[in-house]
Amino acid sequence: MTAAVFFGCAFIAFGPAFSLFIFTIAKDPLRVIILIAGKANEGLAAISEEESSPISVREMAYVAGLGFGIMSGAFSMINTLSDSLGPGTVGMFGDSQYYFITSALMTLALTLLHTFWGVVFFDGCERKRWWVIVAVLCLHLVVSGLSLLNPLYVGSVPPVYVIMLLMAVWAFFSSGGSLHNLSLLWTCRKSNAETSS
């Protein structure tokens, strides 16, 4: 569908993952390694000189989750992206012409979902809350199952986004966030604004 669609879909699918990578991962080479290699912590601990682990559980969870998300997104989207470069669009055989956009939106949701699931899953393991693990697994299956509703995109994309928002809230809370912190942020900004004005 030409270069405009190619770049549009690429930005939609990988924009958030890219910005997360730039601002939270790229600064710390350790995180880059975990992103790519997953469970390399024991090896890293063996070669580091400090006693304690160089990376915390939460960071590990977040980075691993993001890594899985990027991998999953790449595998599901790259093929479609390369076909979007050609002059034609989907639809000849009755498929929807919004195929590329919805694929990109699904990939975006899945990438973020993997990140959130990673955080929640690790937290559940840490605190030995087994129902959390079961819930994450079930949600993973539900989201994958929703894609079977395609090409009825109204049935698959909005529910997945709803689940993603719910997971975002859950991950926020399980990684140390709280409403109190949010209000702190708000007043901080407000007071900053007051003092500067």
Added chain:
Amino acid sequence: SVTTRDLKKITLDVNSNSVAQKIYVEVNNTVPCVRLLNATHQIGCQSSISGDTGVIHVLESEADLEWPLTKGPNPPYMILLESHLFTRSIMMKIKKESSRIAGVTVVVPNTSPSEFSPHTTCPNENTGVYSDTYGPHLAHCNTTVWNPLGNGLSYEEFDFPVFSLKEDKQCYYDHNRVVNGSAPQYPLCAMQLFSHMFAVTDTATCMRRNDVINFSINPEMVCDPLGDFNVWGSIRPYNRSQLGHRDNESVVMAAARLDSRAFFWDVSTGAEGSISGFVTLLAAAHALRDVTQVAPPTHNILFAFFQGEAFDYIGSSRMVYDMQNGKFVIDLDNVHSLLEIGQVGLRNGSDLFLHSDPVSRMNDTVNDQVREHERYRCSLIHRHHRLVDNFQSSPLPPSSLQRFLRAQNIPGIVLADHRAAFNNKYYESYYDNADNLNLRYPPNMTAEEQLEFLTDTAMALTEVATVVARALYKQAGGDGTQVDNIKADSKTVTQMLFGFLVQANNSWFQALIPPELKDMLSDPPDFYVGVASSSPAKAKPLTRLVQFLLANLTGTATNLTQDQCQKPDDLPDESVQMYSYLWVQGTVPHNGTEKGPFCVRASVRLSQALSPAFDLGEYASRNYSTWTESRWKFIKARIFLVASRDLEMLTLGVGVAVLFSSLLVTYFISTKADVLFSSAREPASAAY
């Protein structure tokens, strides 16, 4: 192009992933129009290197051109033409506004229009004998326009691709119909055509680029000269190691052309244009076999079948050049006279016309010879034949004889079914097929029955072949009493017509060729001369078929075994210098008497038909044919839907918005991370 011709035969399996399969529909059996170049021009069609995409528009009439050319809101358009709309006026209009046109596709027709000839009105006008110095009043068809129906489309240059495809309008009717003058809604059905040609400008440029490229790491030629091989044979054999002039040798030559062309690449037949001529000559050669053994004529008779005549006389100019330079078994002084069989399939009633060159006849000796020849013919008038001597002032039609006359004043006659303009309404076009020759078979016949059936066309051509054979025999000084015994075989003629025009893969053709060349008959023979090859083994199937036909019809069957047939020099009586030995399949009759393969000995040879311009390096020559065919990488067509520009821009906009907003949000969160994610809950030392 040599390499891509093979690719054409292999089915390309392009789509291996399912997303591409949802989008593109590959179109099979595409026939492109390719680019040809000569000393001064490039003709034919060209697409851009990444293909040309256009929204399909089916043209209903010439007035409907307004939509794609001016009014339509979704340019560029890909115009789909029915074959009756494929005319000069429509194509020229499209050519003028080609910025809005991505390409043209023509639907393969089932029936012929009333007339159509894409060739020029005056074929080969610059390489014939008539010029400003020789018969200027006859040059450039000043007196006789040979092909008045010619619209010259084959010689125009189009900068968009033109393809010939099977009809497939379903996608258009589903998505692109114009309803009440309002534009159709997106997504629209579009087609993309790939036919990027490497060569540009003219032959000199592309040959120069060929030479330059040979020095680079990745040599890739851009064009190839057209050419193939001529087939020639003689009653008495010539030692092929003795070239040049032969003392006391005076040969009566008989000639016909083999090739033809059409607007689209490789789909010509030339039923009237060339097949009628060479089938007649083959039958005449066959008719002369027996009588020349029993009562040999004084002069030898040489049969020549020229390839590439449609492109400025490639074959005949090469033979004349070889004769002039002592590279052929005889030279021009040895040629007594030349009789050429032109288009003889569409006789009105029973008229046959004898064309001769009035300028050369101003020389008395030549005139006498021609008159003699005509007398022989008139003396052969049968009950219902009329051989009409064409008037003194009328020029020769386009014929190989013109190239001989360019070199030397030789008495010659061209036999044709037309007095002035061609009777052929489809000269050098796709429609010059079996229907043009009125080749009809009764219904409900199997292929083998049709092969044997004596059609009216075959009977008519047999009469011409008989006249030709008798005239050649008398011209060569044969015994007058034997003339009435010379009769062409109508069964041979009808079998040849069936094989060349209906189905080449038949039992008779199979019997004439070696068993290992059976695949040669699987496709209908190409009558387009194609690009030249260096070895006779790679000659075009048509040429080889004519070679084997001539060998079987004029040669003798021998008792040699297959090994002896490969190396006959070991035997005392056989000589590869004098004859060629061909191992052929032979007939396998149904009643079980196995004839089996055998060795044919015939004085039939192939001689190269490549324009002398390429040997001399004169790529801008005015004297010789300089035609080349461009090379290309691949030729294909595919259909798909295209989305509106608005949707594409929306997608891009949403993508950019998502990217920027995610960058902002992430930056914000990461700077405030210590506030947002308080570390009060995290254990001091990680369990990891």
